[in-house]
Amino acid sequence: MNQAADLPLWAALPVAALVLLGAGLALVGSIGLLKLRSFYDRIHAPTLGTTLGIGCVLLASMLFFSVLQTRFVLHEILITAFMVVTTPVTLMLLARAALYRDRQEGSAEVPPVPPAAPPVKE
Amino acid sequence: MELVLSLGIGVLAGSGVWLLLRPRTFQVIIGLALLSYAVNLFIFSTGGLRSGSPAILEPGEVGTIAEYADPLPQALVLTAIVIGFATTALLLVVLLAARGLTGTDHVDGRERER
Amino acid sequence: MSAAIIGSAVLIAQIMLVAAMGCATYRILRGPRAQDRVLALDTMYVNAAILLVVFGIRSGSIYYFEAALLITLLGFVATAAASKFLMRGEVIE
């Protein structure tokens, strides 16, 4: 916390705001995990954290360290990039798995297997 | 803080021991995983708890104990983590083999008759 | 002043993030379905990554960044494996 004292107020305020916003979004997303009723609803919730939530915090971090070290710290971009690429992989697999399981149980909530497409003639 | 971590270690160890004494191989392996978390943290804690102290020396620096955490327990934990990982993997494969050969996932390779 | 602002903001943020992890834990414990648990674990990973970044700000150290980086880069492999398991009955075909 020692270094934070060296931070000028103009930077401290946005850093604080961004941190709080990001953490708040992550919390809201996780609350969504509790509140939302069906799995397909809940699957949307964590994306708050994976997008804007972590984005804000990373921005805060970039700002914080860039100002303190008086040079640009760009590491955080990497985390953003990784988050963007990895989240779809998990969510798609998970959604698909849920869909399979629900169809298997004959749940009415999910759409049936699409009708067979006409064979493609090459 | 020490009390929190001690209790954490205790809960991990207790849960681990409980699972260790269960009859299913999967429970045992999970129990061992929890137990090794507890033990790793325990080793780590013997060096004393230092929050927020720097982890890396400056080039050319002669580090002092006033500033830095004891690095030795950390090194020991690293070794313990790696060995724990390896043995967990082995145990997994053995329990799969046991399950395959005996047809049951009971730790004794046979269901307990009563 | 800055220290106080950043300090309290970081503390509040961290508590919010741990609370978020708590929500995820609750979901893991309650389920009801396996997919809910996997989803909650994924959420937990994300929250942990954010927590570590915030911790980096709190301690002013950049050495915890790699941990956050690895959580985002590798954490998903665990959840993806679990999802694959649910979807196909085995992780590697």
Place this chain on the structure above:
Amino acid sequence: MPDSVLLLTLIVLPFVASIGAGLLPTGARDTASALAGAVALIGLGMVWAAYPAISEGTVLRAEFAWMPSLGLNFVLRMDGFAWLFCGLITGIGALVVLYARYYMSSEDPVPRFFAFLLAFMGAMTGVVISGNLIQLAFFWELTSLFSFLLIGYWHHLAAARDGARMALTITATGGLSLFAGILVLGHIVGSYDLDAVLAAGDRIREHALYLPALLLIVLGALTKSAQFPFHFWLPHAMAAPTPVSAYLHSATLVKAGVFLLARLWPAMAGTDAWTWTVGLAGLITMLIGAYIAIFQNDLKGLLAYSTISHLGLITLLLGLKSELALVAAIFHIINHAAFKCSLFMAAGIIDHETGTRDIRRLSGLNQSMPFTARLAMVAAAAMAGVPLLNGFLSKEMFFAEALSAEAPVSTLLNILPIAAMTASAFSVAYSLRFIHGAFFGPEATDLPRKPHEPATWMRFPVEILVLTCIVVGVLPAATVGPFLSLAVHSVLGNHVPYYSLAVWHGFNLPLLMSVVAMVAGILLYLLLQRRLRSDVEGPPVIWRLEGQRIFERVMVFVSWRLARRLEAVLGTRRLQPQLRLLVGIAILAGATAAWWRGFGPGNLPPSPVDPVLLLIWVVGGACSLGAAWLAKFHRLAALILVGGAGLVVCITFVWFSAPDLALTQLTVEVVTTVLLLLGLRWLPKRVQLPGERGPEVLSRTRRLRDLALATGAGLGMAALAYATMTRTPPDLLARHFLARAYTEGGGTNVVNVILVDFRGFDTLGEIFVVAAVALTTYALLRRFRPAQDSVEIPEQQRDQAATDANEAGRAEPGRVADWLLVPFTLTRLLFPVMLIVAMYLLLRGHDLPGGGFSAGMVVAIAIILQYMIGGTEWTEDRLRLRPQLWVGAGLLLAAGTGLAAWLFGRPFMTSYFAYGELPIIGKVPMASALIFDIGVFALVVGATLLMLVALAHQSVRAHRAAPRRAATEAGDD
């Protein structure tokens, strides 16, 4: 000839010859017997050569260091008594060898027989010429061992096996007891040396441990000499070939017990305890043996019980507090050897020539083998104590002692003469039975073989022995006198009483007793005629008390049934009780030490509670408890919860300034999860059934006990952790490492410097653990056979295949490829990214968090991700992974880095670092530790992949096997 050469030859030659005989071809009967005979004769020659010195009272002695620090030296010591026994062993040995040459069938693989016989001869010699009691016990056990082999020589016969087993069990047990007794004796005396022990008689008798020593040693002697209640092994040992019985059960083995009693007589005898144990055992044995002998239908059985009885007589004599009794005992040892050996040989001749030893079948052999009959009659008469034969002389001495001995209690004194006469009468009766039953009466017609006189040389040993009986009986003082005197003097030293070896002592009470016994014996035999002819087996009154039966019952019960029951009670083969014990005892060990000495919290002020970490540990605790709760029925949930707990651990590491630990923990976490998920496929489905909830009483108590153990372990760990954390940690090592990590280790990441340099040897060992585990899992999985209910392809895949099959124009994996289309693209793109991150972690490890291990794990994860999304075949078509090569190369690289220090004359693992200047790039750190870390990296990549891929391949195998199985099942229908 120097003493040492003589004594060594005497003891070593039989063993060497035994090995030689054992190596002879199966059919070499003549060579083997010639060898054995030569050894016996050479031995006899040695005994003869020793006579001049011995007769002057010299004790031959040779000593060799063996275990001098424990007072055990190899001491060979021959005095008159030992000399006498050596004469018996070699002399009778030579006769038995000659006899055996003719007795044993030409089809018999006799070299083995002679090998055992020779070894026994050596062992017996060892017993009698040992000058150290431990050494005596050593040879004592050897006699048991070789007698076991001799008795069991015809091991295809059940009787031989049982007889051998029983003999060894009893005599070796006695031997162990003797061993213990000697240890106690050695403790009393302060030496195991025979001379020292014999000189310390008074000290021994007064010592508090005299009684235990006495009981233990006497137990050894009584078992060996077949004394009541251990007598029953001897009749069963008759399953041995007759030469064996003639040698072991008349002259040598069974005499070892009485030899020992006589040997230790000066040191231990003379107390009431001695008389009560030794004397009483002898008395009972003498009577019982003689009584049973009368009712034996087997010639050898009769002789066996007779031997028991005569040994009882000798033991009784040794038990009395009288020097004269000792003289009588030694005299009877010699006499009994002569007549009993010849009788065994005669019985063997009868058996050999007629094919049976059953007294009831035999009859009138006097006609077909008159010469043998004469010999047997003389020997039997000696056994019965007929005057002018050797047996009469020692019997007279015994009667005299029975009348005059001082017994501790008057009752014993009163019954002694009567007992002596009774036993003597019995011996007359059974001697009569032996002779009358076999040689008189009408000639038997239904014998297995047509009887005739044996070969001349087979009869020769009998002739010699019978001649001895006569000569000694007629001229005792002139023949056996000097030898007996030598033996008696060497035992008693200056305390030899006056004794007379005259044949005629005038009309006295002993002579009257002899006459009475003789008449009573004849009458008894006549009275018992009817009963003895009937088929009733065994003696009246005590026929049910068969020692063998009791022994076997007890043995089966104690050494089998009881042992099995005890093993089940005291041990377990189940894992859970074992783990309960282990955990419980660990808790106890810790708690006991803690309670004994006590420990409280340290004096370090606790650091302020960080609310964030507190909350994190609430989450961690919930995960941990949840995993414990759910692991039975919700495996995936438990797995996920363990992941959560691991994440909390990881955050804790970050919190307390250990980024390296966090990185490693995280990568391990991911790989472990994937591994366990891979394994989950092969575990049985476990769903909670409605009925499964209510735990029964038994399992509830078990769960309560486990809960208590778990709570105890948790609290114990917490207490231990708290106590440790609140103490000022000693910082000597920490200071050292922090101060030198950069200056001498060349890295700013102290943890990494410790890992690859200060304590690099740990890391080296650690990677070998990983390698060993990887190889093991690989080997095990190559033989993996899934359980029946796991073989099938998961239902998800079957369902999908069915759906796809309904869709025209779509191959089975089509759908999967669709769902995975996007993840597939993304994960492939991630592959090089992960590799770059891994390189980053590897190269900076020495200075910043990272290192070979976490880098290796990242690479492994990157590859396994491709397996997950792309599938095994697809991935392996594209990436040629050679995990074993990585493993081997990694290990060699790491070990080689350590070894390279040798080139610079430094110890293993000495590191080297320098900063090199390169053009363009600038200053570059070059540390040998980096190369070491690269070795670690390669190993981790290889080992992790080896395990994961081997596990993944099981699915591929199952897929390949599934259609095949379906086909065969269809064929079966």
Place this chain on the structure above:
Amino acid sequence: MTGWIDHLLIAPIVVPMLAGAAMILVGDRSRTVVLALGLLSTAALVVLAIVLLGLAQEPVVRIYRLGNWPALFGIVLVLDRLTALMLTLAAVLGFSAFLFAICRWHRAGAHFHPLFQFQLMGLNGAFLTGDLFNLFVFFEVMLAASYGMALHGSGVARVRAGLHYIVINLVASLLFLIGASVVYGIAGTLNMADLAARMRSVAVEDRGLLETGLGILGIAFLTKAAMWPLGFWLPPTYAAATTPAAAILSILSKVGIYAVLRVWLLLFGDEAGASAGFGGTWLLLGGLATIAFGSIAVLATQNLPRLAGASVMVSSGTLLAAIGTGQVAVTGGALFYLTSSVLAIGAFFLLIELVERGREVGADVLAVTREAFGTGEEDEESPEHEEVGVAIPGTVAILGVTFMACALLLAGLPPLSGFLAKFAILAPLLTYGDGGVPATTWALMVALILSGLASLIAMLRVGIDVFWASPAPRVPRIALLEIASVSLLLVLCAALTAGAGPAMEYMQAAARALHAPGDYLNGVLAVPTTLPGGGG
């Protein structure tokens, strides 16, 4: 700075290390190269061990500073008599097991040879290291390889027993870690000599905690030493393992004993201040209980491998009890016993398989009822053919002789070293109590004698059944190397009997050094004459 002779200290670790790693690289490509590497390594280890045995008799304790760091801060290897003895035993056993394995067993599964080398490396490392945590690491190397050895060949029995073995050892390893970290947390050192030096000066309020940790550490050792009631895993595991694996595993339990000897005597010797003699009574009582249970287990089986496993427990118990008496001369005797028993049990494990090869399947099941003690019906043989001996084929005869030798060794009967080994423990035990003889001495004496009797009865039962009672023994196919490897060990037992004097002197000297570790401490903690540090 270091002469080549100093490097010999680490050679027993480095040789199998390199051999094993190279074997993995060679892989399946050339069996010959792998075999040659194995032979080279195992033979080299025997030679090295003998050289080190010679070096150990010099008055100085040799140490090897890994990485050239001072003993306190780095890891050191220490060579004293005990270490040299253990190295020799491991090398000899390894060599024999290797010869045995290459006849057929190494083909029973993948990667036998590298695992075998790692096993030897782990054993040697555990014997050599002077550092508590490094001891843990080498325990793990040894165990990891032993898991592979125990599971080699797979199959239901091996996997079932292996699972128990692994789980229990994992728990024991965790206990080891707990104990070691308490030691570090309180004493601030991992070097065993340094720790011993600090034992006296541990603060009163810290001593309880330290002893708690050491108690837990002790449980880890005792589990590996298979003390009752922590050793139930042993008989099934060893019985299920393939023959050469079982032979090499049989020395593993002795590593637990080694650890007790080393650590316990170092830390709780007379110089340990208030902690002297810590836990000795428990060691003695536990040892006695182990002897009792082992003997019962020996009696309760007709199955040779289980019998061998139970014999390992008896031997462990004997050693623990002997060490627990805390007397120098008894410890010396225990070392003699250790040597004899390791060689004997190793030979026995190798022999068992050769013996069973000639037996018909199910023979022993029949035997239990028919021939347990001759209580069954007597065999009906026709009298005409009965009294002619049966010629025994040469192979069976050799097996019979070797079996008998093993039986005598296990029962502690002459003429091989088993008898002297028991004597070596009992004689000083009785000589010590000059006033009265304590009850524990009697107990140990009775236990030793009775355990010998139990072994005798059990071996007699099985031996008669196998060699005498089986109708027309089928001559097993046995390679010369196999019987040679068994004989090698037995010949060593015979040599131990013949050379008991010098051997015992060595053991006594080793025991004296263990009980008065001053030389050890001085040797390890001496300030290095050369400059520390690897830099430059």
Place this chain on the structure above:
Amino acid sequence: MRRWLPYPLVALSLLVLWLLLTGSTSPGAFLLGGVLAVAGSGALAALTMPAAHLRRLATIPALLLDILVEIVRSNNAVARIILSPGGTSTRRSGFVRISLDMRSPHGLAALACILTATPGTVWVEYDSSDGTMLLHVLDLIDDEAWVRIVKDRWERRLMDIFE
């Protein structure tokens, strides 16, 4: 050139990744990064990744900006839904099946990333035989509106770039 550097764009990104990781722009970092980047793109080639041929690169910044705006908007929307007390009952969520024209795997991947990154929508399933995609929408007011959003706002622009 193709042989040594199969994916120049990927290699470039990897180099940037390396530089960001090391936080250094020294010649040494460039050199090492360059070597690793080339090796990394080689590794990708081993996985037979089809190369993407990007066109109309100029449209990318605008697209990114749109995505950012959309992310912020939908974050706000979803957060409201979660936090509003009755938000869970009045709202209707559901699946929308959308027929896509785009076939480029890179394009589809980018589309998936965009849809996932914007809270409120999740890509569930894709069928390559008829090019339909199943989308789950948290706040589904009008099915057709979503089809239009996906096709017009994202798919068309991505097709411009990737096809």
